[in-house]
Amino acid sequence: MSEVKLDRVGKKYGAVQAVQQFDLTIREGEFLVLLGPSGCGKSTTLRMIAGLESITSGDLMIGGRRMNDVDPKDRGVAMVFQNYALYPHKTVFDNMAMALKLQKVPSAEIRDRVGRTAELLGLTEYLGRKPAALSGGQRQRVAIGRAIVRTPEVFLFDEPLSNLDAKLRVKMRMELQELHNRLGATSIYVTHDQVEAMTLADRIVIMNGGVVAQVGTPREVYDHPADEFVAGFIGSPAMNFLDLLRDDSGRWISACGGLALPALPFDAGRRRSIRLGIRPEHIRVTAGGAAGQAGTTYEARVLLDELLGADALLSLGIGEARLLARVGGVGHPVQGDTVAITLDPDQLHAFDPASGAALGRI
Amino acid sequence: MKTRPRLGLYALVILSVVISFLPIVWLVLTSLKTTEDIYAWPPQYLPDPFTLKNYVNIFTNSPELLLYVFNSFVVGVGTTAVSLALGGMAGYALSRLRMRRAGALMVFILAVSMFPPVSLLPSLFQNFLNLGLLNTYTGLIIAHTGLFLPFTVWMLASYFATLPAEIEEAARMDGMGFFRIFWSIVIPLSWPGFVATGLIVFIFSWNEFPLALVLMTQNAMRTAPVGISLYPGEYAFPWETISTATVIAIVPILVITAIFQKQIVGGLTAGAGK
Numbered sequence: 140m141s142e143v144k145l146d147r148v149g150k151k152y153g154a155v156q157a158v159q160q161f162d163l164t165i166r167e168g169e170f171l172v173l174l175g176p177s178g179c180g181k182s183t184t185l186r187m188i189a190g191l192e193s194i195t196s197g198d199l200m201i202g203g204r205r206m207n208d209v210d211p212k213d214r215g216v217a218m219v220f221q222n223y224a225l226y227p228h229k230t231v232f233d234n235m236a237m238a239l240k241l242q243k244v245p246s247a248e249i250r251d252r253v254g255r256t257a258e259l260l261g262l263t264e265y266l267g268r269k270p271a272a273l274s275g276g277q278r279q280r281v282a283i284g285r286a287i288v289r290t291p292e293v294f295l296f297d298e299p300l301s302n303l304d305a306k307l308r309v310k311m312r313m314e315l316q317e318l319h320n321r322l323g324a325t326s327i328y329v330t331h332d333q334v335e336a337m338t339l340a341d342r343i344v345i346m347n348g349g350v351v352a353q354v355g356t357p358r359e360v361y362d363h364p365a366d367e368f369v370a371g372f373i374g375s376p377a378m379n380f381l382d383l384l385r386d387d388s389g390r391w392i393s394a395c396g397g398l399a400l401p402a403l404p405f406d407a408g409r410r411r412s413i414r415l416g417i418r419p420e421h422i423r424v425t426a427g428g429a430a431g432q433a434g435t436t437y438e439a440r441v442l443l444d445e446l447l448g449a450d451a452l453l454s455l456g457i458g459e460a461r462l463l464a465r466v467g468g469v470g471h472p473v474q475g476d477t478v479a480i481t482l483d484p485d486q487l488h489a490f491d492p493a494s495g496a497a498l499g500r501i
Numbered sequence: 502m503k504t505r506p507r508l509g510l511y512a513l514v515i516l517s518v519v520i521s522f523l524p525i526v527w528l529v530l531t532s533l534k535t536t537e538d539i540y541a542w543p544p545q546y547l548p549d550p551f552t553l554k555n556y557v558n559i560f561t562n563s564p565e566l567l568l569y570v571f572n573s574f575v576v577g578v579g580t581t582a583v584s585l586a587l588g589g590m591a592g593y594a595l596s597r598l599r600m601r602r603a604g605a606l607m608v609f610i611l612a613v614s615m616f617p618p619v620s621l622l623p624s625l626f627q628n629f630l631n632l633g634l635l636n637t638y639t640g641l642i643i644a645h646t647g648l649f650l651p652f653t654v655w656m657l658a659s660y661f662a663t664l665p666a667e668i669e670e671a672a673r674m675d676g677m678g679f680f681r682i683f684w685s686i687v688i689p690l691s692w693p694g695f696v697a698t699g700l701i702v703f704i705f706s707w708n709e710f711p712l713a714l715v716l717m718t719q720n721a722m723r724t725a726p727v728g729i730s731l732y733p734g735e736y737a738f739p740w741e742t743i744s745t746a747t748v749i750a751i752v753p754i755l756v757i758t759a760i761f762q763k764q765i766v767g768g769l770t771a772g773a774g775k
Contacts, residue, residue, distance in 0.1 A: 212673070215675070217674065218670075218674050222665055224665065224667035285675075295600045424690070
C-alpha cells in the first residue's frame, strides 16, 4: 500500500492539452474513482500513473518516490484493462504467473501465489484453460487475478466492467468492493459510469475537458456539485435545469414561463439571470391541481409517464418549461393528468449561467 | 431481396475461377497429350490417347528440371525467411513505436518498391559481380528480399495494427521489454499474418523472372521459371516439355497453398471484422 501523489501533472499531445494541472493526493488504501465523459482525460491520467504515457509536466510520486521516468514494471502498480488484455495463447495460470516469472520468482512460490489468488477469485478449476474458453466474467477475473498476484502497491483499473453485460456488471462491482475491503490496497479506478463511481469510491474525481471539475466523496458530489457540469453528470436521470430571470420586484421568473419563485436562498449577487438545478427525485408531485396553493407549489401537466418498476419517471410541463420527476411506481399520475409539484428550496441548486459555477447558499 | 446480389456474386466468382484456372487445366491436359495431339487441328480438348510419356521423358532427358525446382525452393524459402524476419521487425516498429513521420516512411517504402526490377538490373549485376554474389543462393535471396520487403512490411504492419494494443501494454506492465513483447506476444498472435505474407512472398520469389535470369547464369543455379523458359530451342518450341515442366514446377506451390489455405484467408481478411 502506498500513497500516490500527483503534483500539477499535465499531458500534452502536440498542441492539445489532454490533462491540465492534475493535483491530488490519493491516500493509502483509498479507493479513488476518476469519472467523466469520454475524452475528459481520465484514462490518460491513469495511464500516466501506470507509465504507459509519458508525463509532460508535473511530478508523480508513489510511496514518496518520484516515478515520472520509472519503467512501468518498477512502479509497484498493476493494471486491469477494459478489454481484459489477457495473453490469448497462454493458459490462465501462465497469464497470472507472467509477471512473477519475469521477476524470477521461484516456481514453487509462483505456483503457491497463483494458486491462492485463483482460489480467492474462484478460478482454480480454470487454471489450465486458455482465455478463449472462458466467459467474459471469468476473463475479467483472470485480469484482476493477474494484478493481485503481483501484490502491487497500487491497483489501476481502466473501465474494467464496461465490456460486461448489465447483470454481470452489478455482480462484478460487488465482487470488486469485497475484494477491496479484503486487500485494502490503494486503488485508482477509471469509469464513465456514475453508478460504479458512486458505489465503489471513497472519493470521486470528476473530470471535464482535461480539468478536474470536483473532488469529493460520493455524497459531496451528489449533494453539493461544484458546477453545472458535475450537477448534470452525477445523478440519473440527470438534473433538470431551468433558466430564471429576475424581475423588478426581485422575483425569479422562469424564462419559458409558468414558474415564478419568490426570493431564492442563493447568493446571486447582481446577476439578472441564474440557472436553477432540480434533481428529478427532489420534485414532489401530488395528484390534483395546485389551486389555492402558495409558495413554491405549481400546477403541471403530465406529458409522458414511464414506469421503471419501483419508480416512475414523469415528464412534466409547466408553461413552456419541461421538468423530469421521479416518483414512486405505485399509483403514480399518468399522461394527461394535472398535478401539483412542490420544489423544496433546500434541495435546489443554482449556477452562474455563464461560468456554470455553483452559487453559494445564503 | 438478398438472393439477387448473391447470385451475381456467385456468377462473378465462378467466372473468375474459370478464367484463372483455365490455363492451368489446359497446361495439365497438354502435358498428358501426345505431341501429335498437341498440334492437332481442330484442337483436341481431352488427351486421347492419354499418356505419361512426357513426364517419363522429362525425367530421363532433362533431369536438371529437378535441380531448377530445388533452386527455386531454396531461394523461395530463404527469401521468405529473411523477408519475414526483417519485415516483421520493421512493420512492428512502424505500427507500434510512436515514431515521427512513420506514415511518410511507409509511403517512402512503397515508393521504393515501385522501381521496375529491370531498371535495377545493370547496377545489381555489376555489384553482385564485384562481390562474388552471382550464381549464389545468397545473391538471389538478397535481390528477392529487396524486391519483396516493402510488400512484407506493409502487410505485417497492417496486421500488427489490428492487434489490440492493450495486450502489449499489459505485457509492459508485467515487465516485458520491447523485444520480448515482440517475440513472445506479437509473433504468436500474428501467426496467420506471417503465414499469409510468407506464402505470398514465397510465390512471388518462385515466379520472379528477370533477376533470376540475369543473376543466375550457370545452368546448375537456374530457378524453375528461367530453366523452363530456356527449353525452346532455335527451331523448335517443345510444348509438351514446357507444359510438363511447368506442371511439375507449380506442384510445390499448390501443395503448400493447400496446407496453409486457412491461414491465408484468415490473414488476408484479418481486421475486416471481429
